[in-house]
Amino acid sequence: MTRASSKAGGASIGAPRLRARRQPLWRRPAVVALAFLSPALVSLLILRLAPAAVALVDSLFRSSLLGGTRFVWLENYxxxxxxxxxxxxxxxxxxxxxxxxxxxxxxxxxxxxxxxxxxxxxxxxxxxxxxxxxxxxxxxxxxxxxxxxxxxxxxxxxxxxxxxxxxxxxxxxxxxxxxxxxxxxxxxxxxxxxxxxxxxxxxxxxxxxxxxxxxxxxxxxxxxxxxxxxxxxxxxxxxxxxxxxxxxxxxxxxxxxxxxxxxxxxxxxxxxxxxxxxxxxxxxxxxxxxxxxxxxxxxxxxxxxxxxx
CATH class of the missing domain: 1.10.3720.10 (MetI-like)
Incomplete structure (x- = not known):
């Protein structure tokens, strides 16, 4: 009886811990923080990083009406x-x-x-x-x-x-x-x-x-x-x-x-x-x-x- 009750008690004590480890993904602190930061991160990507990448790529090319677009490496600089x-x-x-x-x-x-x-x-x-x-x-x-x-x-x-x-x-x-x-x-x-x-x-x-x-x-x-x-x-x-x-x-x-x-x-x-x-x-x-x-x-x-x- 004592061993059974101790096992039951141990199971009842360990159950919340098991449930705590298996909490839903959307309730984890890192996921919640990322969700709140996502609008700022998306804005940073679209309004800052993407235009900077486009500018870097365009600076390595030269466009003309007759010659089209050609890769010139550092010639523009x-x-x-x-x-x-x-x-x-x-x-x-x-x-x-x-x-x-x-x-x-x-x-x-x-x-x-x-x-x-x-x-x-x-x-x-x-x-x-x-x-x-x-x-x-x-x-x-x-x-x-x-x-x-x-x-x-x-x-x-x-x-x-x-x-x-x-x-x-x-x-x-x-x-x-x-x-x-x-x-x-x-x-x-x-x-x-x-x-x-x-x-x-x-x-x-x-x-x-x-x-x-x-x-x-x-x-x-x-x-x-x-x-x-x-x-x-x-x-x-x-x-x-x-x-x-x-x-x-x-x-x-x-x-x-x-x-x-x-x-x-x-x-x-x-x-x-x-x-x-x-x-x-x-x-x-x-x-x-x-x-x-x-x-x-x-x-x-x-x-x-x-x-x-």
């Missing part, structure tokens, strides 16, 4: 790098990237630090800085095209401080700076929000302890704020870099790559090569080059901003 217009566009893009990314991140970080202080009116000013996010980039470009007119608000403001009228968009020496100002006006508030979220996660006790030790505000910024906000800062820098390398609408609306190619960024050059010249294979080649440049720059940024756990 060598042709581009011997093209003075492409080389100029590449130089403008690299110069633009070197200037605009540190500028936007530095201003966004400074404003984030400023607006996390408990100062009167800081929330109002923070809202005003974030306000340009609600305006589409194309609309922002139209607004700034009016500001940059010879009789626009920009020159009117300069006249108040005794500065003569400036050409802004019609000068090859000022047009790229004018584009940088527009993009900073659009993007600084957006990146500032991420940095404010990172700053709010820094424990206030660290600042209190540093103040008791006599640390100055700059010392606290360098020894406490920077190390603890490094990851949000790295994210903002990388995302800002990718965003600025893909700039198109402000250039199309304000300068159309001019004057004298001074604002002919790679994204606009890709558009011009594909839709103005009809060189789809050359445009796809430029896309691959732009992707490679982005990967290299982002890799360097991650290496410079990586933190030891």
């Amino acid at each position: 060598t042709t581009l790098f011997t093209n003075p217009d492409f080389v100029s566009s590449l130089g403008v893009t690299l110069l633009f990237t070197v200037i605009v990314n540190p500028l936007q991140v530095a201003v966004a970080f400074f404003l984030a630090v400023l607006y996390t202080r408990r100062a009167p009116g800081s929330k109002v000013w923070r809202s005003l800085v974030i306000l340009p996010i609600a305006v589409p980039p194309a609309v922002s470009a139209v607004i700034w095209s009016v500001i940059y007119r010879p009789d626009g608000l920009g020159n009117s403001f300069l006249a108040l401080v005794g500065i003569p009228p400036q050409p802004f968009l019609t000068s090859p020496h000022q047009s790229l700076s004018a584009i940088i100002v527009v993009l900073s006006w659009i993007g600084v508030g957006y990146w500032m929000m991420f940095l404010i979220a990172g700053l709010n996660d820094v424990p206030s006790e660290l600042y209190e302890a540093a103040s008791l030790d006599g640390a100055s505000a700059w010392r606290q910024l360098w020894s406490i704020t920077f190390p603890l906000v490094r990851r949000p800062l790295a994210f903002v820098l990388v995302a800002d870099t990718v965003s600025n390398l893909l700039v198109f609408a402000p250039v199309q609306i304000l300068t159309k790559g001019g004057p004298e190619g001074s604002t002919n960024l790679l994204m606009y050059d890709i558009f011009t090569r594909a839709y103005s010249f009809g060189d789809l294979n050359g445009a796809q080649t430029e896309v691959i080059i732009l992707v490679l440049i982005t990967i290299v720059i982002v890799g360097i940024q991650f290496r410079l901003l990586r933190s030891e756990d």
Whole structure:
């Protein structure tokens, strides 16, 4: 009787375990997680990876009306790098990237630090800085095209401080700076929000302890704020870099790559090569080059901003 009851008890104890091992496939955590991620994975495949694969394949071919399509291997790349217009566009893009990314991140970080202080009116000013996010980039470009007119608000403001009228968009020496100002006006508030979220996660006790030790505000910024906000800062820098390398609408609306190619960024050059010249294979080649440049720059940024756990 005892052995039978013990066997029955053992069977009753082992039964739930057996049933737990044999739960339906659709209830397993990995399957459930994959089901939730599937829309994003399908979108990534269709909208990102598939076009990139098509661009890579097209960059290895050359199409013509008379000769059809033929495999040319790396001929499209060598042709581009011997093209003075492409080389100029590449130089403008690299110069633009070197200037605009540190500028936007530095201003966004400074404003984030400023607006996390408990100062009167800081929330109002923070809202005003974030306000340009609600305006589409194309609309922002139209607004700034009016500001940059010879009789626009920009020159009117300069006249108040005794500065003569400036050409802004019609000068090859000022047009790229004018584009940088527009993009900073659009993007600084957006990146500032991420940095404010990172700053709010820094424990206030660290600042209190540093103040008791006599640390100055700059010392606290360098020894406490920077190390603890490094990851949000790295994210903002990388995302800002990718965003600025893909700039198109402000250039199309304000300068159309001019004057004298001074604002002919790679994204606009890709558009011009594909839709103005009809060189789809050359445009796809430029896309691959732009992707490679982005990967290299982002890799360097991650290496410079990586933190030891």
